[in-house]
Amino acid sequence: MTDPRLTELTTRVPSLRLLTELADLIHYGRDWTRRWGPSPLAVALPGSIEEVQAIVQWASERQVALVPSGGRTGLSGGAVAARGELVLSLERMNRVLGFDATDRLLSVEAGVTLQAVHEAARSHGLLYPVDFAARGSCTIGGNIATNAGGIRVIRYGTTREWIGGLTVVAGNGQLLELNRGLLKNSSGYDLRQLMIGSEGTLGVVVGAQLKLTDPAPPAQTMLLALPHMEALMQVFGLFRAQLKLQAFEFFTDMALKHVLAHGAQRAIDADLPYYVVAEYDALDDADEQAALLAFEDGVREGWIADGVIAQSQSQAATLWRLREGITESLAPRKPYKNDIALRIGAMPAFLHEMQALLAREYPRMEVVWFGHIGDGNLHINILPPEDMQLAEFIAHCERVTRLLADTLQRHGGSISAEHGIGLVKRDYLGSTRSAAEIALMRGVRQVFDPSGILNPGKLFE
Amino acid sequence: MTDPRLTELTTRVPSLRLLTELADLIHYGRDWTRRWGPSPLAVALPGSIEEVQAIVQWASERQVALVPSGGRTGLSGGAVAARGELVLSLERMNRVLGFDATDRLLSVEAGVTLQAVHEAARSHGLLYPVDFAARGSCTIGGNIATNAGGIRVIRYGTTREWIGGLTVVAGNGQLLELNRGLLKNSSGYDLRQLMIGSEGTLGVVVGAQLKLTDPAPPAQTMLLALPHMEALMQVFGLFRAQLKLQAFEFFTDMALKHVLAHGAQRAIDADLPYYVVAEYDALDDADEQAALLAFEDGVREGWIADGVIAQSQSQAATLWRLREGITESLAPRKPYKNDIALRIGAMPAFLHEMQALLAREYPRMEVVWFGHIGDGNLHINILPPEDMQLAEFIAHCERVTRLLADTLQRHGGSISAEHGIGLVKRDYLGSTRSAAEIALMRGVRQVFDPSGILNPGKLFE
Incomplete structure (x- = not known):
């Protein structure tokens, strides 16, 4: 641990668990995308909100970039640390804190896995309805960061609808208790909703109050x-x-x-x-x-x-x-992934154009698609031919994604349904959000993170 | 129409319908609160999005304060124009624009009444489930501005959950098409959700895509x-x-x-x-x-x-x-209103403190309360004694509201469940939102409305 910044950090937060071994840097420096070489400064594993606040305050003063990190099952590079960032892993903050039976709110730390949330809900005879295949590894903080969807959206909506309250450390280290589990609260801007889907760029989610519901019928x-x-x-x-x-x-x-x-x-x-x-x-x-x-x-x-x-x-x-x-079956082939959304009514016309585009642009590649048709959400996976270099493959897929983004734009769709923008789709954000919207997002980000330390480079540069 | 600013406005937007008669100024300058003397500069009644954009652009250049205005059934003074503002009434933009049966989205202009929305939904065999007594007069734009709740929240949630897309004119006159009816869309900050409940301070809602659902069971x-x-x-x-x-x-x-x-x-x-x-x-x-x-x-x-x-x-x-x-039965008595929310679990302890507080502080006044207990939402109405001056009455109620706000704060509640903050509750915002949150809200407002023309003085000064 020769970097003087880390010496200073451990002096400031003596109790902090900090990893600097190469194996740890690699493990915590990447997510399920495998496109970027992991290269974090170090990995911080805070055990309490106070430690998270101290890290963020320090990073803000010293202009050290942070990558908030959950289960790193993301598919857009939102949790990749490839530029010497400090990984701020919430993995040790994985407790279920309590359950309020009257309000049906489950209080959890951000690092709890989705599966542990399911089990806790079940133990109270209730359901947390957001669900998808990565449930055993992904964390609720990551789910919130991307507004995760999954296989029950058609019935229950996305993560956004199940968050009663959020505990967040803002870019200056201040602690925010957003909405505090209230069902009705018309007292200014709903910063809780703004935080959901913001991919770690507006604050570090450290805890949540999750709404539970009745178990699904048989x-x-x-x-x-x-x-x-x-x-x-x-x-x-x-x-x-x-x-x-x-x-x-x-x-x-x-x-x-x-x-x-x-x-x-x-x-x-x-x-x-x-x-x-x-x-x-x-x-x-x-x-x-x-x-x-x-x-x-x-x-x-x-x-x-x-x-x-x-x-x-x-x-x-x-x-x-x-x-x-x-x-999982495709993962060994390292597919290039698109995760797109449209209004359901726009789907038939789009599908025809999409099929023609994919057939024309990927003549030599296997194209595997599947998804949540009732949500207007398709996942397209392109498998690289055995004889193609990774860089060439990615470059080709990015050219096609540009064409796909244009097609989506004409049909009013989105370049990211549920995976987020991260690094992977940053260049296509303009196909889904207007220049005016992106300018406003940029301004909002500046308000929450004036030092520019929260997941810089993700979502937009 | 002697004000040179209005001459300039009508030159810029020749087609604009503009009212300057005293009766109109009074009618459009106030909402269901009756505490402020209406005193708008004039009343603009745009007939199209383009006219709204032109008005906002002009107001932004000339630093003319605007008050976006719907049915003015609000109870927090959010639509009051008491300081020479231009009222921007959406009342002529009251059309149902279309229905997408596949996605079950009803497209409407902002000035359509809630009742007209109900009727349009019914005509397609579906339900728009937000409902409350002012349905015949309130408009969907106003519902969105306060994230209106009402009598079905326990089953269907608040307005927030029923907005698939928003069309908004931002503070610089730019048009934003937010979310465009997508069910899943994880492409950066959800500005649609940010706009909902922002009381006309971040943009002028000119249209919405409303989600409809199956009719309620018998x-x-x-x-x-x-x-x-x-x-x-x-x-x-x-x-x-x-x-x-x-x-x-x-x-x-x-x-x-x-x-x-x-x-x-x-x-x-x-x-x-x-x-x-x-x-x-x-x-x-x-x-x-x-x-x-x-x-x-x-x-x-x-x-x-x-x-x-x-x-x-x-x-x-x-x-x-x-x-x-x-x-309606209380309206002739001009009650002072509180509209508070708590977690349901916090209700029993709070109710005891509240009852003691009201009995102690309002010995001479009738206190009428009612509400949505299943949402943790109480409405408290204080009726002025016949022999008390209005100003004295209000001052007294405001002192008690300060005590009530302190009590709410201790129980984790909100000073506004569904009426919004407006002018009425501005001084109590700090009991519900922390100083850090208010500072962030101030920053966000500045991003969306750099000229400070959108409903200035409402929510916070």
Whole structure:
């Protein structure tokens, strides 16, 4: 630990746990993107809010850039430290602090994993409904930083809707208690909402009061095989009208191929281009009958070619694995990822343009797409050919992403649905937000972080 | 129209409708508060976004203060023009622009009334669930400016949750299209959410994309009479656990007295200190049976002294009128109003302190309170004695509000649940928001309105 800044920091915060070993710098310096070489100054692992405040105050005085860090499962480089920043990891601040049964608020530190939140909610007979595959590793602080979405948005909305209060250390080290769990509070700007989705650029989230809700009704899971892309929207429209959907996820045959090769169990014999995992309320026979009728309607219309209804919890888990295992099955290939959103009504026209664009621009590459069609959210994964250099591959994908961003802009879409902008999509922010909006965001950032130490370079330079 | 500024404005925007008659200045210069003498420079009634932009640009150049204005049903003075401001009324921009059935988004201009929104939603077989008694006069722009709540928050949340997109003219006249109806959009700061509840200080809302939802299930309405204050929370806990509440509103005997004197129909013979109007899902006999059981449980526990279940739509309307007619019944007496919020769990301890405070500080005055107990929101109305001057009355109420604000602060509450801060609660903002938060809000305001022309003096000076 030869850097004099670190000596000073440990003098200022004697109790602070600080890591400087190379293995730790690499481990904490990157997220699930693997595009940037991790190169942090050091890794601070504060154990209390006071330590976070002391670090931020010091960093602000000394102009040391900080990268707030959770589970680092992000896919946009928002938690990458590649420029000598101090990683401020919340990983030790991972306690569930308490539960208020009357207001149904679960108080947690920012470093608690999503799965631990689920378990704590369940232990009180309630549900924290935001959910996605990285649940075991991602932290609630990171979820808040990107306004995480996932597989239940169609029923429950995004993280934004489940935050009753936030405890935040602002860029000058001041502690903010935002909204404090109030259901109604019309007393000026809702800085809590401003903080959600700000990717660590406006403050360091150190704690949250999470709203819990009643457990979801008993559900049934169905896997469908569809003959063509149009059928995706048609079946979604049909199912949304006739069933109470809890999830409606789709993937392509290409995604199925990878997830099967990765060990998932084949659940349907059909060899068709599109698949859907639908989950819907199944309280009683009438609900199950309605699902069967919707399925038969879809078959009769020619939108559904084949299907399976899970007969048990374990079969439902098998069906879900086909969808949830995709990201993991692709990870060894280091895919380039797009995470885009549109209004659902804009989807059909966009999908046609997108398919033509991808076929034209990625002739030599495998393109795997899947996502949350009921939220207007698609994930596109491009796999590099074996014989292509990484830099060349990324450069090619970035050129295509520019074209995709232009197409999205024409259809009123967003270049980031739920992964955030981070470093990966910074150059495309202007396709989703106007110059006037970006100028206002820049001004807001300056207000919260006048020293420019909070995740600099992320979101916008 | 002798003011040279107005001559210049009409030269710049020749098509602009501008009112300068005294009656118009009075009409448009005040809201439902009656504490400030209306004194606007003039009243601009733009008919298009372009006209709004031109007015704001001009005002920004010439440093003319603007007061954005909707239905002026506000209770905090947020739409008062008492210092020579130009009133920018959105009242002519009151069209429903369109409906997107796939995304269930209703596009409206800001000046449309809440009732017109309800009707448009109904015409598409859907529901816009924010609702309160001023629905016929208040506008959606004003609802957005204060993040209006109302009687369905317990089921559906506040206005904040129903805004898919906002069209806003910022302080420099630039047009912002915020979020554009996307369900998922993690691309930087959510300026839409920042705008909601900002009381016209960050931009002029000119249009919105409102999310619609399925109509509420068939409901049953119950009126309950309760023997003491503790029973309010106890019955709420009981009903919330056993029924699917759509509303849970309470009022005191004092409120009942006024609303009956104002022509509402007596629906219950009991003469008890507290009353509740509860509305809950009643899809079938099982639901109705559950409601009867909950009622009987409450009676057995001694929390409910008497009750009525509406046997028809019209009887339900009669019961609702007892709650919804209160504000109107008090209006002729020009009450001083508090609109406070707490976590529900903080309510019992707070209520005791509050009651003691009100009894001690308002010995000569009628104190009428009621509200949304399930949201932690109370409305306190102080009626002036016949023989007291208005100024003396207000000064007295403000002294007591200071004590109330201190009490709220100790219990983690808010000085404004749903009415906003405006002019009325400006001096008490510091009881709800910390100095650090207010400094950040001040900075944000400066970013959006560098010329300081948007509703100056409101929220904070």
